[in-house]
Structure formats: C-alpha cells, structure tokens
C-alpha cells in the first residue's frame with residue numbers, strides 16, 4: 070500500500086533529508102509517492118523519480134508560494150484524505166516535524182517523530198529517538214493513516230529509479246492560512262558556520278571566562294575553523310547560544326572536533342558525535358569526553374591550546 | 388499582556404542515560420530533575436514580555452506531584468501564577484497531553500479571560516514529540532509557529548524570528564497566538580533569594596486532567612548503539628603540542 074512522502078523544500082530547493090525520507094519509505098513498501106507543495110517545487114520530479122517516487126503529486130496554490138506551517142500542514146492533511154495512503158512520511162527536521170504535527174492535529178491522528186527504523190511492510194511498530202538521539206524508544210502506532218517523521222541521517226539517500234508520473238492535486242486552501250507564512254527573510258552571510266566547519270575548537274566550563282576564549286579563537290583561526298562551546302558556557306553568558314554544540318544547540322560534523330575543558334555530558338556528546346575524529350583536552354583523564362574521544366591530551370587547556378598554536382606557527386615558519 | 392507558558396519536568400542525566408530493568412523509564416534513582424532548556428527560555432521570555440508590556444504570566448505543567456519543583460522555579464524568576472495537572476505516571480502520550488492542556492487552558496480562560504500568548508518549548512527534552520504546542524494551538528484555533536528565537540510585540544500582532552539553513556525567517560503572527568521557542572532566544576536569569584522565598588508562597592492551582600489515551604504508545608526504551616573507541620593519549624600538558632600538530636598534518640587539516 071502506498072507510502073506518501075512530503076518533500077521538504079525551500080522555494081524549490083529540495084532538502085537532502087527529503088531524499089532520506091524517500092529511502093525510508095522504500096524500506097516500508099515499494100509503492101512510494103511524493104507530494105510537493107507549491108509550484109516552485111515542480112522542477113523536482115526527475116530527482117524524486119530517481120529516488121523511487123512512482124507518482125509525484127503536485128499542489129499549486131498561492132498560499133504555498135513560501136513556507137508556512139499551517140498552510141503546509143493543511144495541504145498535507147487534505148492530500149492524506151484524498152489519497153488514503155497507509156502512511157505519510159516526511160523528514161524529522163524543524164520544518165518537517167512542524168508540518169507533520171499540523172497535519173496530525175488537523176486529521177486528529179497520532180504522529181510519531183524522528184523514527185529510525187520500521188518493521189518491513191508494517192508501520193505499526195516503530196523505533197524512534199528520544200533525548201535528541203541519546204536514547205531509543207520502541208513504540209506502537211495505532212492509526213488509520215500513519216503519520217511519521219524520519220530522523221535525519223537514519224537512512225541513506227540512495228537512488229532507485231521509478232516512473233515519477235506527475236499528478237496535479239487540487240485542494241481547497243483557505244487564504245487565511247497565510248497568517249503564518251514567512252513574511253520576511255534575512256539571508257545568512259556566506260562563510261563557514263558551526264554546522265559546516267571542517268574544524269571546531271570547543272570550549273567548556275574549564276575555559277573559565279569569556280576572555281579566556283581568545284586562545285581558542287586563535288587556534289581555530291589558524292586552522293580555518295570556528296569556535297563552539299558547551300551549555301555551561303552559554304549559561305554563564307561567556308558566549309552566544311549560536312556557538313552551543315549539543316541537543317539544544319547545533320549538531321556539528323567536522324573532520325576534527327577539539328573539545329577543551331568539556332566533560333562530555335550526553336546532551337553535549339549527541340551534538341558532537343558525528344565529528345569524524347574527536348580530540349579531548351582535559352585535566353581529568355576520567356572525563357567522559359576523554360574516554361569517548363579518539364585522541365586526548367591530559368592537561369590544562371590554558372597551557373596546551375597556546376602551545377598547539379605556537380607549534381603550528383613554528384612549522385609554518387611564521 | 389496575559390502569557391501562559393507550558394513546561395515539562397524532565398530528569399537531568401550526566402554522562403549516560405540509564406534505563407530501569409523493565410525498560411519502561413529512565414532510571415532516575417541518582418538524578419536531579421529540571422525543566423527542558425527550551426522551556427526555561429520560554430519562561431524567561433514570558434517574564435520579560437510582562438515586564439515590558441504589563442499584564443501577568445502563568446506557568447502550567449502536566450506531571451507528577453513533584454513537578455511542583457519546576458513550577459516554583461518558574462515562580463522564583465518572576466512568573467505570577469502556577470497550574471499543575473497532576474498525573475500518576477511520569478508522562479502521557481502526546482495526543483492525551485495536548486488534549487489535557489487544551490482543556491485546562493479553556494478552564495483558565497473561562498475563569499480569568501483569554502491568554503494573548505501561549506508559549507511552548509520547541510520540543511520536550513526527553514520525549515521530543517515535536518507536536519504538543521501545535522496540537523493545542525490547532526484545538527484553540529490560534530496561529531502557531533515553532534523554533535522561535537526572537538519575539539517583538541507590534542500592536543495586535545507579533546514579529547517572530549526563527550533561524551533556517553538559509554538565514555532568518557520572520558513571521559508576523561496575529562494575536563492571540565501560540566509560539567514554540569528555542570534556547571538562545573534569551574539568557575534565563577538565575578533566581579534571587581527574594582524570588583525563591585516569594586515562590587514558596589505562590590498558590591499552585593490543581594486541575595485534575597481527563598483525556599483519552601492516543602494512538603502512539605511506548606513499548607520499551609532501548610540504549611542507542613554506543614560508539615566505543617580506544618582513546619589514544621597524545622601526551623600530557625603543553626609538551627603534547629608536537630603530537631597534536633602531527634595529528635593535524637595526518638588529518639590534512641594543516642594547510
């Protein structure tokens with residue numbers, strides 16, 4: 070029976086997580102359909118077909134010209150009523166979870182957020198993540214249409230060619246849904262961000278003050294990286310929350326994460342664990358960050374960090 | 388401005404989250420409890436909005452009797468009123484929780500007048516269902532946006548900001564409204580001694596909740612697969628710098 074995948078896109082640019090959701094849908098049933106909201110996404114058909122969509126349902130409506138959680142959620146609810154799939158999937162991103170919650174409220178159905186696996190052919194038994202990924206939950210889902218979001222990175226966005234037949238779905242969307250459509254945008258300045266940086270130098274409570282981050286800044290700058298921090302640091306007002314790594318901060322995935330004076334609480338770890346390699350600098354050899362890291366230096370970060378920067382400069386001959 | 392903020396009592400685990408032998412709960416034998424960080428910021432935001440625009444703030448939780456602690460914490464930083472929806476278990480499923488909160492809001496509004504703004508966290512720290520605020524808003528017929536990191540009142544509407552991969556999105560939401568906020572919207576204050584003493588005297592209004600279980604039920608909790616790595620100790624103190632830079636070279640990071 071059909072699994073319908075709601076495609077997340079930003080004014081036509083498809084999110085990579087949407088392709089993961091298509092792969093997740095194929096793990097349930099081979100009959101996978103996609104749903105795109107707004108004419109801006111019409112160009113996605115070939116990509117969606119290459120990732121397994123037998124049919125791409127397109128909705129064209131002025132209220133869908135830009136993102137709006139209520140308009141998108143109502144469109145998903147109406148599409149689910151019209152197409153009667155066994156399940157509706159989307160990605161477990163901020164937008165995906167919000168849109169699915171809107172659809173669930175409107176359909177008066179349960180919704181399971183951030184799933185990582187399904188029993189084949191059966192959406193009534195699901196494994197999902199809790200605590201931002203630190204813990205798993207096996208749950209049962211009893212619903213006529215199963216509404217589910219897929220945790221990012223749980224499925225690989227593999228290709229599997231399908232027909233990709235286009236079907237235009239006409240819905241009736243009330244113009245008042247525009248009350249929560251994006252009204253303005255401020256584009257981000259170009260450059261590396263915490264989420265995309267190849268190297269992150271993280272500082273924790275062990276750094277001790279806002280001023281004491283200067284040597285970490287220097288080390289990061291010497292390597293083309295950025296500075297991150299723990300929640301202890303943001304709570305103390307030493308750095309802005311935009312630098313926070315973890316469950317309620319940013320998820321990072323650099324080639325190397327240098328965690329200085331950070332104990333490695335599970336809520337910090339879950340934001341750092343996708344790093345390819347982790348180097349911990351800590352006075353405590355028993356700290357969780359040290360025992361879980363690939364590499365460690367045991368010692369006072371106030372001495373170790375400047376020594377590393379000096380050694381980099383020495384080798385570069387500057 | 389009348390602001391309601393909904394918070395949840397959650398355990399505060401350290402290095403690892405342990406599960407009880409029956410797989411039904413987080414083992415909290417040695418743990419303290421806290422309010423989810425997003426919701427701590429929602430509480431601070433409620434207090435600041437009332438400081439700026441006048442009015443009154445109320446905090447509400449559905450939880451065990453011990454959740455009194457989280458209500459009083461909110462009161463200690465300046466929330467005026469507290470409401471507990473007492474339940475016997477640690478948690479209810481999301482549809483049931485949302486239905487209970489919606490009913491309680493209707494009761495509170497019938498008695499004291501409507502809330503201009505109801506604040507939620509973006510998601511609860513433990514369950515992370517990403518839906519309770521949205522369900523409550525829909526049931527009340529009010530607009531809702533999640534992930535909010537900035538709120539300004541503009542007449543009878545709110546300007547609400549949220550971050551996306553592309554930058555910042557701004558929503559202009561008419562009041563009365565519901566918002567889900569994220570940590571970083573503000574820096575929550577610490578309670579003063581005076582605030583703590585005052586919070587002891589705040590009356591906690593109890594509204595026993597009645598709602599049917601929903602279609603999602605937890606079967607069991609499981610540990611996530613743990614990454615085990617042998618940590619290579621590169622050295623002690625500043626003398627390790629040379630070994631660290633060797634590693635940077637090896638990883639191709641020393642360009």
Ligand SMILES: Cc1cc2nc3c(=O)[nH]c(=O)nc-3n(C[C@H](O)[C@H](O)[C@H](O)COP(=O)(O)OP(=O)(O)OC[C@H]3O[C@@H](n4cnc5c(N)ncnc54)[C@H](O)[C@@H]3O)c2cc1C
Nearest residue numbers: 273274275299300301315316317330332336337352370512
């Ligand atoms: C629901 C929830 C969500 C959370 N979300 C996040 C999150 O997103 N991100 C996050 O980071 N935390 C989060 N936390 C908080 C988390 O539980 C920890 O409290 C926090 O990560 C601790 O920060 P820390 O490691 O800097 O501080 P500590 O735990 O105090 O560790 C300090 C470390 O520094 C070392 N140290 C001290 N001095 C030196 C020195 N001179 N040189 C070298 N090492 C030194 C110590 O040995 C210690 O290991 C969350 C908590 C909860 C309950």
Ligand SMILES: Nc1ncnc2c1ncn2[C@@H]1O[C@H](COP(=O)(O)O)[C@@H](O)[C@H]1O
Nearest residue numbers: 393449507508510511515516517518519
């Ligand atoms: N038991 C509860 N009592 C009061 N508010 C809650 C409760 N559970 C969740 N919430 C609120 O709903 C938000 C979203 O929760 P969730 O849907 O579980 O991710 C949380 O950030 C809280 O603000």
